Amino acid sequence: MTEPVLQTSGLTKSFGALPVTQDVTLDLRPGEIHAVIGPNGAGKSTLIAQISGTLAPDAGSVSLMGRDVTVLPPHARAHAGLGRTFQISALAMEDTVLQNALLGALGASGRPWRFWRPALRDAELRGRAEAALERVGLADLAAKRTADLSHGQRRQLEVAVALTLQPRAFVMDEPMAGLGPDGSKRMTGFLDGLRAEAPILLVEHDMDAVFALADRISVLVYGRIIASGSVDAIRADPAVREAYLGDAA
Numbered sequence: 001m002t003e004p005v006l007q008t009s010g011l012t013k014s015f016g017a018l019p020v021t022q023d024v025t026l027d028l029r030p031g032e033i034h035a036v037i038g039p040n041g042a043g044k045s046t047l048i049a050q051i052s053g054t055l056a057p058d059a060g061s062v063s064l065m066g067r068d069v070t071v072l073p074p075h076a077r078a079h080a081g082l083g084r085t086f087q088i089s090a091l092a093m094e095d096t097v098l099q100n101a102l103l104g105a106l107g108a109s110g111r112p113w114r115f116w117r118p119a120l121r122d123a124e125l126r127g128r129a130e131a132a133l134e135r136v137g138l139a140d141l142a143a144k145r146t147a148d149l150s151h152g153q154r155r156q157l158e159v160a161v162a163l164t165l166q167p168r169a170f171v172m173d174e175p176m177a178g179l180g181p182d183g184s185k186r187m188t189g190f191l192d193g194l195r196a197e198a199p200i201l202l203v204e205h206d207m208d209a210v211f212a213l214a215d216r217i218s219v220l221v222y223g224r225i226i227a228s229g230s231v232d233a234i235r236a237d238p239a240v241r242e243a244y245l246g247d248a249a
């Protein structure tokens, strides 16, 4: 079997008496989209936070391309190849689209922030930022103020910022949120192509998108993975239908 790019093993975390992830073991293999679904409050965002390093697990580990990154801070995981998009936008709204992409490229370069001004003139960084914008279809909007983008375009820009790192794996928290049917369809098409570049661990409530994209689905309920398998297997699983999918299956 192909080596996983990303692997969690026994990730466990409680907030006080509330267990939010319990012994979560999953992996992400080259070329795939692995969706994590589950009801509100199941622990999906806290799982992503432990994978990306913003939250320390009580027990368990995270490894990236075979390297244990459990104690690394988020920026070090990003440098090790983990690309992340957020449920809530982390963009600088008053800056232009290109400036946001450049901030990502500058962060990826590992240079201190005092190089921000020179970065605007740095051909290599600019090239990296422009290539990422081109990749997500925002090249024509490079000079636009980010606040003036549509919600869907901001989501695309978030992916572009993550792309400037040339990640080996993505974790994405609800990239379809608030997109509407057309935007969701466009993003689905985009993620479909992106998986060949870097596999995606996808937390998403939009079941049409999940069923269209996922190579595998893991279902999280009360912090525990209750089922993991292909789209067809998950849709047919009685426990999953009862706990989460209901009519959506």
Ligand SMILES: Nc1ncnc2c1ncn2[C@@H]1O[C@H](COP(=O)(O)OP(=O)(O)OP(=O)(O)O)[C@@H](O)[C@H]1O
Binding pocket: 015, 020, 038, 039, 040, 041, 042, 043, 044, 045, 046, 047
């Ligand atoms: N910092 C925190 N302190 C205490 N409890 C928290 C904290 N963050 C999350 N929780 C609780 O942990 C549980 C899991 O939350 P989490 O946001 O991971 O769920 P989720 O599956 O991502 O939900 P959603 O689908 O609504 O985004 C919830 O009961 C939530 O209230």
